Amino acid sequence: MSLFVVNRYLGEEENGSISKESRSQALLAKLQQKAKEKQRQSLTEETQKPPKERKQKDVKKKRKADKDSSQEPEHNKKRKSEAAAVIVSETDNHDEPVEEEKKKKQTSANEKRKKKKDQSGISVKSLPDTPVTGREGLEETGGGEDKTETENIAPEQTAEKTPAPTGFTVLGGFDNKPVQKVHRVLPQWLAQPDVIHRDIKGHLVNISEIHGLSALLVKKLQNNGIQNFFPVQAEVIPAVLESAQQGLLIGRGGYKPRDICVSAPTGSGKTLAFVIPVIQVLMERVVCEVRALAVLPTKELAQQVCKVFASYAEGTSLKVVMLAGQKSFAAEQSCLSELRGGMRRSLADIVVATPGRLVDHINKNSGFSLEHLRFLIIDEADRMIDSMHQSWLSQVVKAVYRPGSGQEAMSIFRRAEPAHVTAAR
Numbered sequence: 229m230s231l232f233v234v235n236r237y238l239g240e241e242e243n244g245s246i247s248k249e250s251r252s253q254a255l256l257a258k259l260q261q262k263a264k265e266k267q268r269q270s271l272t273e274e275t276q277k278p279p280k281e282r283k284q285k286d287v288k289k290k291r292k293a294d295k296d297s298s299q300e301p302e303h304n305k306k307r308k309s310e311a312a313a314v315i316v317s318e319t320d321n322h323d324e325p326v327e328e329e330k331k332k333k334q335t336s337a338n339e340k341r342k343k344k345k346d347q348s349g350i351s352v353k354s355l356p357d358t359p360v361t362g363r364e365g366l367e368e369t370g371g372g373e374d375k376t377e378t379e380n381i382a383p384e385q386t387a388e389k390t391p392a393p394t395g396f397t398v399l400g401g402f403d404n405k406p407v408q409k410v411h412r413v414l415p416q417w418l419a420q421p422d423v424i425h426r427d428i429k430g431h432l433v434n435i436s437e438i439h440g441l442s443a444l445l446v447k448k449l450q451n452n453g454i455q456n457f458f459p460v461q462a463e464v465i466p467a468v469l470e471s472a473q474q475g476l477l478i479g480r481g482g483y484k485p486r487d488i489c490v491s492a493p494t495g496s497g498k499t500l501a502f503v504i505p506v507i508q509v510l511m512e513r514v515v516c517e518v519r520a521l522a523v524l525p526t527k528e529l530a531q532q533v534c535k536v537f538a539s540y541a542e543g544t545s546l547k548v549v550m551l552a553g554q555k556s557f558a559a560e561q562s563c564l565s566e567l568r569g570g571m572r573r574s575l576a577d578i579v580v581a582t583p584g585r586l587v588d589h590i591n592k593n594s595g596f597s598l599e600h601l602r603f604l605i606i607d608e609a610d611r612m613i614d615s616m617h618q619s620w621l622s623q624v625v626k627a628v629y630r631p632g633s634g635q636e637a638m639s640i641f642r643r644a645e646p647a648h649v650t651a652a653r
């Protein structure tokens with residue numbers, strides 16, 4: 229059909245003298261010229277078209293060129309194949325005939341297959357080119373889908389191309405060993421505490437049943453209307469007294485006195501549970517030194533406890549001092565110690581304090597010494613945890629093991645901070 233048309237077209241120029249062969253040559257030349265003209269025309273049209281349409285055309289051209297590029301060098305082929313993948317993904321977004329779409333899908337599948345083939349054959353040397361190509365493709369098309377495609381491929385490529393480490397000897401022996409589960413173990417005193425009866429009235433203990441209390445204290449108790457000890461008192465008072473039987477500095481078996489943790493409801497008599505034994509132990513002392521320190525969270529609570537201590541210390545030589553900011557720092561200072569003959573002399577046996585004020589005296593009052601401390605009472609311990617950020621406890625511990633000024637040269641025996649002790653029961 230086309231041949232027929234051409235023939236008709238050339239019919240006007242037919243010349244009898246021209247042979248069949250030369251005519252066909254002329255026909256070919258004409259056709260070529262026409263084709264060139266058409267090409268030029270389309271080019272000029274394209275330059276006038278909006279950039280979006282031009283882009284599409286470029287893309288189509290590229291795809292065509294890719295098909296023909298089977299004889300090109302390996303890395304060029306790859307670059308083009310990636311660009312083709314980009315083309316397909318972008319053109320998918322536009323409305324095109326179904327036939328065209330099918331073709332494109334086929335092309336993209338072919339290209340992907342081709343790409344895979346290329347990747348499997350990529351040597352380590354060609355690795356640096358790969359990301360550049362991907363980026364080029366992006367720049368050319370502006371498509372986002374291609375990016376994900378190239379990114380998905382990249383790790384595989386790197387894994388494949390990463391050379392096996394050389395020069396290192398695999399030592400082995402690093403197989404996973406089964407990790408043993410650590411079982412939490414509570415200390416004995418917490419795991420198996422001595423349980424005290426809740427029912428106070430049903431488990432009262434007569435004060436005469438508790439041995440080791442001085443007549444003065446018993447009298448004081450009776451004067452205050454106390455004939456029986458509450459269960460918590462009946463448990464704690466003998467325990468504290470027992471720990472002091474070996475003297476003020478060492479406890480049973482030569483170890484330091486054991487700690488006691490009491491958890492009991494409000495009104496169960498906890499205050500007297502520590503006040504009575506402390507007074508009882510300290511009332512036998514000769515030299516006045518701070519040997520008991522009770523720390524409470526608030527000024528009011530410190531006042532209450534100080535009052536109880538003071539009432540039971542009355543009639544003894546024991547002196548109770550409160551450090552809770554009720555008085556000025558200087559006034560508290562003068563209550564704590566005095567200088568006599570150039571020597572510091574303690575004026576307090578029992579100190580009841582709030583954490584802040586206590587730390588102030590530890591740091592700023594050279595006349596305040598805790599090196600003879602024997603009893604540390606942390607009352608309202610659950611609330612005292614809140615003030616632990618002030619690190620008052622560590623400051624107390626430091627002060628307990630800090631030698632007083634001028635004391636080191638005079639003392640023969642000095643208390644030293646113990647190292648970790650492993651004790652078997």
Ligand SMILES: Nc1ncnc2c1ncn2[C@@H]1O[C@H](COP(=O)(O)OP(=O)(O)OP(=O)(O)O)[C@@H](O)[C@H]1O
Nearest residue numbers: 453454455456457458493494495496497498499500
């Ligand atoms: N053995 C006792 N016999 C009679 N009354 C007592 C006895 N022990 C303490 N009390 C009185 O019981 C009241 C409460 O005691 P205490 O303040 O010691 O309890 P607590 O457990 O310390 O309470 P909180 O948890 O509020 O501090 C006080 O008024 C105290 O005088």
